Amino acid sequence: MLIISQTDEKRAGEFREIIGYVSLDREFDVIVVGAGPAGSAAAFFLAKGGLDVLLLDKSEFPRDKTCGDALLPRAIEVLKEMDVLAEVETLAQKVSEMEFNDPQGNQFVVTANTKAGYASYLLVIPRLKFDDILRQKALEAGAIFESSCHVMRTEQSADRVVVSAQIGQTPKRFLAKVVLIATGANIGLLRSTGLLKPNAKEPMLAVRAYFENVSGLGDKIQVYFDDHVLPGYGWIFPISKSSANIGIGLKALRSNDADDSLRSALGRFLERPDVKKMLAGANQVGPTKSYPLRADFATALIVSGRVIAIGEAAGMVNPLTGDGIDLAMDSGRIAALFLKKWFAKANPNPVELKQYDRILRNQFQRRFRIFGLCNALVKYPFMFRAIFGLLQKSVKANRFAAELVMSQPILEDA
Ligand SMILES: Cc1cc2nc3c(=O)[nH]c(=O)nc-3n(C[C@H](O)[C@H](O)[C@H](O)COP(=O)(O)OP(=O)(O)OC[C@H]3O[C@@H](n4cnc5c(N)ncnc54)[C@H](O)[C@@H]3O)c2cc1C
Structure with a gap:
């Protein structure tokens, strides 16, 4: 048509x-x-x-x-240029923080306003x-x-x-x-x-599902470097005050049962006590879907x-x-x-x-x-813990990480 x-x-x-x-x-x-x-x-x-x-x-x-539905500041800048940001914002959940959780339960928080001139928030909106x-x-x-x-x-x-x-x-x-x-x-x-x-290179693979009536979402997207998922991560991205896109991914899975292993890893992620608590009164909406990523x-x-x-x-x-x-x-x-x-x-x-x-x-x-280098380093749990420790202590390292994950110009690139 x-x-x-x-x-x-x-x-x-x-x-x-x-x-x-x-x-x-x-x-x-x-x-x-x-x-x-x-x-x-x-x-x-x-x-x-x-x-x-x-x-x-x-x-x-x-x-x-199939996606996590999060728009980083670079996407928001292009939406501005397309004169469509206001329309997208009426349908999206605005968040201003990314909360990272390591396997030991330590957290560090990255705020979106790391670089002048870039949007100071993220948006989450279903790709549909x-x-x-x-x-x-x-x-x-x-x-x-x-x-x-x-x-x-x-x-x-x-x-x-x-x-x-x-x-x-x-x-x-x-x-x-x-x-x-x-x-x-x-x-x-x-x-x-x-x-x-x-x-x-083999593509990576990720899986996600939508949930309603989720508690404790707040003004942030949550990322979990969980032992079940490393070297990938699990995520909870709010699409409204009480609903979320939840998924895991980023392992380079080569086997024929990659999709099954990813889905069972998602099952284990949902069983984490902190995630389970958020999902206590929740229900899944629609199917669990997976899709490859080319990086x-x-x-x-x-x-x-x-x-x-x-x-x-x-x-x-x-x-x-x-x-x-x-x-x-x-x-x-x-x-x-x-x-x-x-x-x-x-x-x-x-x-x-x-x-x-x-x-x-x-x-x-x-x-x-x-x-690519960071991705290779976080494959090793001891490296991952060392990097996480550094990010919590060093302002400069933290800013670098923020710019890296927010896809903004990196320090001297700016
Ligand atoms: C589970 C998961 C979670 C993710 N989470 C995030 C996230 O939170 N934030 C983020 O920024 N990125 C995320 N990504 C990555 C993001 O989804 C993709 O990188 C993004 O969609 C790429 O956009 P694109 O326009 O290049 O391709 P796509 O969005 O894949 O669009 C490709 C289009 O091409 C069409 N098409 C394909 N083949 C043909 C053909 N032969 N003829 C005609 N049409 C064709 C398809 O129908 C589709 O509409 C995630 C990916 C996955 C798998």
Whole structure:
């Protein structure tokens, strides 16, 4: 089904014309595959910049995405730029603190206002609502959207890309000068496009469930470095005063029963006395769901000719915390601003598209190296305890950790 924004009368007139264009293989400036935070943010900034954009997703929207639902300050900054922050805030739970608990019951608290100019809070909002708001925003900016459209492959010629998709049983082809792949941890399309290394790192895995009538939530998100979960963590993220997204994750699980072991680890996490107390009068709403996370940006392939990966398709998830919404939105925004300049050239040269890789690495490579190093260190319980001890004693170390987990500029990066 082809959908455009319902809010704009004028666009309704263009609707018939657009159906004609799509079935006639109209050539777009950019086709964005995947309407998650990366794809919708990119489509928004591209359309806002005057480019002709088609956004495709295999799902019908609104659709759920298995997630912890927490938006870090970087995501909030992009929402501001998209002029959609107020709308998101009416549906989100605002929190200003992250509480970290170590296996011995020690705590340290990070406040969100660690860096001037960055939002001083986090938001928690179910992806079912959040992703649809972003997608609508992209449509309002002028992007065209096609749902239930499973993209199977891309083929490049010297001057364009052919995108082959399946809508139900019907094969479809779309044309564009550039394609952005924003398919998250779903690697099928990346593989067929040559954007997945044969030796790519195994993804991590995380699992979550929603609970109502939870007590003791407060103005914070809670993170537990529990012995059952290390080197990952368990979380309790409030989506309202009395309901929460609770999950665990981040182990690199390779076995066939990875999903089962993760679910039983969640079961044990829920049995912790402090968590059990919070859940004494609570009930689970909906199923327990798990999903992989790709956090291999440091070694990922990002550009292949006229095809570019953004968001989690480019491995942009913090391997330490599992946050990827903020990095997805920011990489989509950066790609759109880069492409706007590229299209403005008299004779845009496809070889120059490689520069996007450099721009992204200049901004994020060092950060990912630090994430990777910290992730390797916290695998060893004695290292983890030493680091936790240091964070409690040293103001500078604490600030560094805050900036790291909040995905903000790191100390001298600022
Ligand atoms: C359990 C869990 C908890 C997490 N918690 C957090 C958190 O609290 N905060 C945070 O910041 N991050 C969190 N993350 C990470 C975050 O969910 C992702 O990093 C983020 O969704 C990436 O955004 P994206 O737009 O790149 O991809 P996605 O959000 O995965 O969107 C990809 C889109 O592409 C579509 N698609 C895929 N393949 C195709 C295809 N072939 N054709 C057409 N469409 C396709 C999908 O339908 C989907 O809509 C969590 C992840 C997991 C698994």
